[in-house]
Amino acid sequence: MSTFLNQVNWEEINPKLDALIEKYRGDQSALIEVLHRAQEIVGFLPEEVQAKIAEGLNVSMGDVYSVISFYAHFSTKPKGKYHISLCMGTACYVKGAPEIVERLEKELNIKAGDTTDDGMYSLEIVRCLGACGLGPVMTVNGEVYGLLSPDKAVSILKEIKSSEVKK
Ligand code: FES
Incomplete structure (x- = not known):
């Protein structure tokens, strides 16, 4: 089980x-x-x-x-403590969202739609978060991060990880 x-x-x-x-x-x-x-x-x-x-x-x-x-909407694991939704809507897609997904998947060692085994992080692909001007955009537990690059997305993740370590 x-x-x-x-x-x-x-x-x-x-x-x-x-x-x-x-x-x-x-x-x-x-x-x-x-x-x-x-x-x-x-x-x-x-x-x-x-x-x-x-x-x-x-x-x-x-x-x-x-x-x-x-259907990417269905998940066989619960969301992580930190749930990352990355937008792959058209505006974000053309501004480089696919490279960001790749980097986040590598960093977390999971595929999009999955949750890390420790239950801490989950990564989901979503369609248009309604902030196209800020694309590429992701949210972490609902908080919006825009104008992302792969490096910026990873550094946001690292900040979260280090704040977790300090807890
Ligand atoms: S396409 Fe990404 S926020 Fe609209």
């Missing part, structure tokens, strides 16, 4: 999840909708939840997995 599962209050979540699955029982066409709502309830989609949904909607685990891996 993943260590992330300890962070979930299953007693509270299970009845909600069961009610959701019951509502769509056997309805294979509702898979995306159910995954979306399950993620709202749990916060992410661990294998145990995927299995419940597969069984309830009468679809294979493979089908569930391919939907989850196709």
Whole structure:
């Protein structure tokens, strides 16, 4: 069982999840909708939840997995203590967001959409944060950082890391 599962209050979540699955029982066409709502309830989609949904909607685990891996919106791990959202909307993209993703992935040793094993950092790709003039833009726990370069993004991350060490 993943260590992330300890962070979930299953007693509270299970009845909600069961009610959701019951509502769509056997309805294979509702898979995306159910995954979306399950993620709202749990916060992410661990294998145990995927299995419940597969069984309830009468679809294979493979089908569930391919939907989850196709849509960047779905995550199989919870957000990190520091959740980084990097914009890949058009304005940010042309101003160099792809290089920034690459550097952040390297720095954190995870792929976009993933969370570090210690649960500290997660990296998500988002579409237009509404601050295109400041592009490339990222947010860390909602705080906006603009006019980024790969070096600037990494130094912001390093600042966060060193403030964590001092705590
Ligand atoms: S495209 Fe990145 S903030 Fe709009």
